[in-house]
Amino acid sequence: MKKTEYIKLIDTTKCTACRGCQVACKQWNEMPAMRTRNFGSYQNPPDLQWNTWTLIRFQEHVDKNGDFKWLFRKDGCMHCTEAACIKVCPSGALYHTEYGTVGINQKLCIGCKACISACPFDIPRFNQQTEKIYKCDLCYDRLKDGQQPACALSCPTGAITVGEREAMIDKAYGRLDQLEGKGIVYGDKFVGGTHVMYILSEDPAVYDKLPVKPRIPASVILWKNLFKPFTLIGMGAVAGMAALHYLIKGPHEVHENKEGDE
Amino acid sequence: MSGKILNMVRVTDPIERIAHWLLAGSCLFCLFTGLGLMFRSWDFIPALLGGLYATKWMHIFSGVVFAFTLIYAFMMWKKDCAFEPDDAKWIAQGGGYLWKTNNLPPVYKYNAGQKLFFWFVVVFGVLIVLSGLVIWNPLVFPTAVARWSYALHALSALVIGSFFVVHLYLGTIGNPGTFQAMTTGWCSKAWCETHCPRWLAEREKDPSES
Numbered sequence: 001m002k003k004t005e006y007i008k009l010i011d012t013t014k015c016t017a018c019r020g021c022q023v024a025c026k027q028w029n030e031m032p033a034m035r036t037r038n039f040g041s042y043q044n045p046p047d048l049q050w051n052t053w054t055l056i057r058f059q060e061h062v063d064k065n066g067d068f069k070w071l072f073r074k075d076g077c078m079h080c081t082e083a084a085c086i087k088v089c090p091s092g093a094l095y096h097t098e099y100g101t102v103g104i105n106q107k108l109c110i111g112c113k114a115c116i117s118a119c120p121f122d123i124p125r126f127n128q129q130t131e132k133i134y135k136c137d138l139c140y141d142r143l144k145d146g147q148q149p150a151c152a153l154s155c156p157t158g159a160i161t162v163g164e165r166e167a168m169i170d171k172a173y174g175r176l177d178q179l180e181g182k183g184i185v186y187g188d189k190f191v192g193g194t195h196v197m198y199i200l201s202e203d204p205a206v207y208d209k210l211p212v213k214p215r216i217p218a219s220v221i222l223w224k225n226l227f228k229p230f231t232l233i234g235m236g237a238v239a240g241m242a243a244l245h246y247l248i249k250g251p252h253e254v255h256e257n258k259e260g261d262e
Numbered sequence: 263m264s265g266k267i268l269n270m271v272r273v274t275d276p277i278e279r280i281a282h283w284l285l286a287g288s289c290l291f292c293l294f295t296g297l298g299l300m301f302r303s304w305d306f307i308p309a310l311l312g313g314l315y316a317t318k319w320m321h322i323f324s325g326v327v328f329a330f331t332l333i334y335a336f337m338m339w340k341k342d343c344a345f346e347p348d349d350a351k352w353i354a355q356g357g358g359y360l361w362k363t364n365n366l367p368p369v370y371k372y373n374a375g376q377k378l379f380f381w382f383v384v385v386f387g388v389l390i391v392l393s394g395l396v397i398w399n400p401l402v403f404p405t406a407v408a409r410w411s412y413a414l415h416a417l418s419a420l421v422i423g424s425f426f427v428v429h430l431y432l433g434t435i436g437n438p439g440t441f442q443a444m445t446t447g448w449c450s451k452a453w454c455e456t457h458c459p460r461w462l463a464e465r466e467k468d469p470s471e472s
């Protein structure tokens with residue numbers, strides 16, 4: 001498969017929280033809206049949902065100098081290279097596309113929810129009615145058609161841009177220079193590099209629901225890299241030992257002297 | 263009347279055999295469907311059972327049967343499978359299976375190896391059922407609990423699966439005359455003298471038995 005890896009760069013320093021991307025995503029993917037309840041924030045809906053694949057998180061932040069600041073972060077699938085969700089998916093519903101992004105084929109999904117527990121970013125969402133998983137697929141259908149993702153197209157400030165991997169990483173670090181060191185690039189240093197990157201204005205630890213050191217959970221590595229192969233190795237080894245025992249020692253016969261009548 | 267069958271001893275009753283095969287059948291079916299969920303390359307398993315979604319549900323139903331049977335089996339066998347001091351001697355000599363020994367302690371109903379298998383199935387059976395319940399409904403548990411349950415479930419399957427192969431060998435071709443204990447329930451007297459001499463002696467003292 002020819003690999004032209006794409007990265008979506010989200011520059012939070014340019015985001016005005018207009019939520020155009022949120023609406024464009026719903027519209028392009030034909031996802032319904034649902035009634036929500038105000039919980040004391042402009043953030044709406046309160047969290048990602050099966051029908052909301054991207055969400056602007058609104059956060060009130062007071063920095064070290066006591067200055068108040070709004071932080072806006074467009075949350076959604078990070079399209080990991082070492083994707084925990086793909087590693088645990090038993091059906092092959094989750095897969096890497098030729099762009100390095102993580103696609104989802106709902107036809108294959110069996111609704112086991114393993115991906116939900118495994119994802120270090122808490123992204124996949126379950127639909128009770130269809131019993132399937134939903135999440136951002138980085139507009140795979142649009143990429144294939146040479147179009148940019150709906151969210152990127154809709155963004156009025158240029159905070160969301162998509163391009164080839166190397167160019168976007170250069171662009172991210174170039175932007176740091178413009179920000180005179182007041183920014184942080186997030187996404188290239190873990191899980192093999194994500195295909196969604198951020199320019200953050202604050203330390204990653206400051207942001208709601210943003211892991212500082214995301215990685216494939218240790219439990220998933222033990223499960224898939226150790227216990228899974230050893231299920232076959234263990235049963236096979238024991239069967240081999242039993243066969244050797246049968247050939248070398250032979251079956252354990254009952255004491256013959258007691259056979260016959262008595 | 264059945265006691266009159268020449269030189270044969272009834273070693274299990276029908277309830278015991280039904281419980282054994284329910285436990286073994288549900289466990290094996292769980293293992294079979296579980297391997298279908300574990301290895302994408304073994305897609306002949308879901309193909310045979312009508313798809314992976316159906317396989318998942320058959321696995322869960324079979325797991326529920328396994329869980330209830332395990333409780334019954336535990337109550338039924340826990341007394342005969344309680345360890346006693348002589349079991350250490352039996353284990354130290356490999357039960358006579360691996361090298362020549364001549365002072366194996368006489369066994370009551372089950373030898374120390376069989377007892378070990380029983381307790382492994384109980385302990386890892388409980389773990390596989392509990393972790394299975396969690397990964398059936400992972401969203402109602404904290405993320406860490408759900409994550410470790412997947413690992414625990416796979417580990418328990420590995421342990422039970424490997425012990426099962428030992429059990430299969432020793433219950434069939436490894437010990438001729440043993441398989442009938444779980445089919446007709448009748449074994450030869452010579453078999454009993456080899457495999458459960460103390461139990462046989464006690465039973466022969468009691469004329470009401472058989």
Ligand code: HEM
Nearest residue numbers: 112292293296297299300325326391394395397398416419
């Ligand atoms: C109440 C009992 C049980 C329940 C509810 C249960 C549930 C589950 C579920 C939901 C999965 C799917 C996990 C996934 O898709 O990643 C699974 C996988 C599996 N189960 Fe069970 N199970 C039970 C008992 C058993 C038993 C008795 C065995 C057999 C010894 C077993 C062996 C397996 C195996 C081998 C897998 C595949 C694990 C993997 O993908 O790594 N389960 N089980």
Ligand code: SF4
Nearest residue numbers: 077078079080085119
């Ligand atoms: S963010 Fe989560 S759902 Fe998206 S690719 Fe990474 S592990 Fe998978």
Ligand code: SF4
Nearest residue numbers: 089109110112113115
């Ligand atoms: S819920 Fe669906 S997408 Fe998620 S791991 Fe299970 S089969 Fe794969």
Ligand code: SF4
Nearest residue numbers: 025054136138149151
């Ligand atoms: S890339 Fe497409 S699917 Fe993903 S958030 Fe943007 S519009 Fe939605």
